[in-house]
Amino acid sequence: MSTSRQENDPNKPVTGYPYPPPSMAAQPNNYPTPPPPEHQFHYHQQQQSHTGTAYPYTVPPPANYYYNNPNNNPYPPQPYYDPQRATLFRRLIIAMIAVFILFGVITFIMWLVLRPHVPDFQIESASVTGFNTSVPSQFTANWDVGFFVRNPNNKMTILYERLDGYVYYHNEQLSEIGIAPFVQNTKSETRFRAKFAAPGTYVNGDLINQMTAERNRGRVNFNLKIMGWIRFRSGSWKTRMRMMRVICEDVTIVFSANSGGVGTMSGGPKKCDVDL
Numbered sequence: 001m002s003t004s005r006q007e008n009d010p011n012k013p014v015t016g017y018p019y020p021p022p023s024m025a026a027q028p029n030n031y032p033t034p035p036p037p038e039h040q041f042h043y044h045q046q047q048q049s050h051t052g053t054a055y056p057y058t059v060p061p062p063a064n065y066y067y068n069n070p071n072n073n074p075y076p077p078q079p080y081y082d083p084q085r086a087t088l089f090r091r092l093i094i095a096m097i098a099v100f101i102l103f104g105v106i107t108f109i110m111w112l113v114l115r116p117h118v119p120d121f122q123i124e125s126a127s128v129t130g131f132n133t134s135v136p137s138q139f140t141a142n143w144d145v146g147f148f149v150r151n152p153n154n155k156m157t158i159l160y161e162r163l164d165g166y167v168y169y170h171n172e173q174l175s176e177i178g179i180a181p182f183v184q185n186t187k188s189e190t191r192f193r194a195k196f197a198a199p200g201t202y203v204n205g206d207l208i209n210q211m212t213a214e215r216n217r218g219r220v221n222f223n224l225k226i227m228g229w230i231r232f233r234s235g236s237w238k239t240r241m242r243m244m245r246v247i248c249e250d251v252t253i254v255f256s257a258n259s260g261g262v263g264t265m266s267g268g269p270k271k272c273d274v275d276l
Contacts (some may be wrong), residue, residue, distance in 0.1 A: 001137050002194075003037055006046055007025060009253045013071060014112055015043040024221075039225070049076070052076070065228040092167050102245050115153075116153055116156045116239070117152045117153050117156075118243075118244070118274045118276055119151055119152070119158055119184065120148075120149065120150040120152060120218050120271075120274070121147060121148070121149055121226070121246045121248070121271075121272040121274055122148040122149075122269045122270060122271050122272060123145060123146065123147060123148075123224065123248050123269060123272065124142075124147070124148045124191070124267070124269050125145070125146040125264075125265060126128060126143065126144070126145045126146070126251055126253065126264070126265035126270075127143070127144050127165040127237065127253075127262070127263065127264045127265065128141055128142065128143055128176055128220075128253045128261070128262065128264075129141070129142045129144075129261060129262050130142045130261050131215065131220075131255070131260075131261035131262070131263060133208050133211050133212045133252045135200070136202070136208070137199075137202055137203060137205050137208060138200045138201065138202060138203065138207065138208075139169075139174060139201050139202075139203045139208060139211065140198060140199060140200055140201070141174070141194040141197075141261070142195070142196070142197050142198075143175070143194075143195065143196050143197075143222075144165055145165075145193065145195075145196070145224060146191065146192045146193050146194050146195065147189070147191065147192055147193070147194060147226075148189065148191050148269070149184065149186050149188075149189065149190045149192075150179065150188075150190075151184040151185065151186060151187060151189075152187070153186055153187070153232070154187065155234050156170075156186065156188060156232040156233065157180075157183065157184065157185050157186060157232070157233045157234070158184045158230055158231075158233075159183050159230060159231050159232075159233060159238075160181050160183070160185070160228060160230050160244075161181055161190065161206060161229045161230060161231065161241065162178075162181060162186070162228050162229050162248075163178070163179035163180075163181065163209075163226055163227070163228035164177070164178055164179065164226070164227050164228060165178075165179050165194045165196065165224065165225070165226050166224065166226075166227070167196045167198070167202070167222055167224055167227040167238055168222065168223040168224070168225065169207060169211060169220075169221075169222055169223070170207065170210075170223075172203055172204065174196075174201055174203070174222075174260040175196035175197055175198045175201070176196075177194060177195070177196055179192070179194060179226065179228070180192075194222045213276070215255055218254060218256070218257070219252055219253070219254055219255070220243065220252075220253050220255070220256050221250045221251065221252050221253075222251050222253060223247070223248065223249050223250070223251065224247075224272075225245070225246065225247050225248070226239045226244075226245075226246035227243070227245055227246070228243075228244055229242065229243060229244070229274075230242055230244045231240045242276045243276065244274065244275070244276055245274070245275045245276075246272050246273070246274050247272060247273045247275075248270055248273075249273075250266060250270075251270055252265065252266050252267060253265055253266075254266040
């Protein structure tokens, strides 16, 4: 009887409530876990709809979900494109290319019409005085060289802006001088002299021995070189500066048995190779 009265007692405490969900479970401080943000909740639902699983914890969004995306726009902003500015830039590039091509065509046509030719260089005379190889690794000599230059062009004047002359024995430089600039009109000829000096110039011992042996045989070969900048001119039209190389190889100086250190060039004028 007492048992039946207890079961029907309305003041009896209720038991058997279900266990609260994880989101409402008590925390260490006895406060329930707050609900996730709305966008995080939607993101969680979308993840569950894709995966088809009921993961009990909130899936974290991508790292850049909250940053640099104030309007929740999944696409980054595109740079502004100005079609007028791009068209102007293309036209400028095309104009520069056209001017460059036109200038090249005009220069090429002028070159074909005028047909500039390199000048002719020759050594007409050469003499050596004070030739001395008695001091080890030192060489002493003086050269007096006469050059002949001819301009073969019918319509082009040649301007020799700067010239430098060199004397070599094999590949060893013995002396260097500067040559004064000059101008050659069409079909004209010019002669000038270049005086070189080697006052005790250091030379490798083996080369000194070779020069001494050649001197004792009565013949020593030297190489002369001229390098400089020239340009061609026809009226008011001028070409750009060009590097000219004049090479005169195997200029033979003959010494007699009792001439001491004096020698002269043999074999007549020596033609030189000219390259631009």
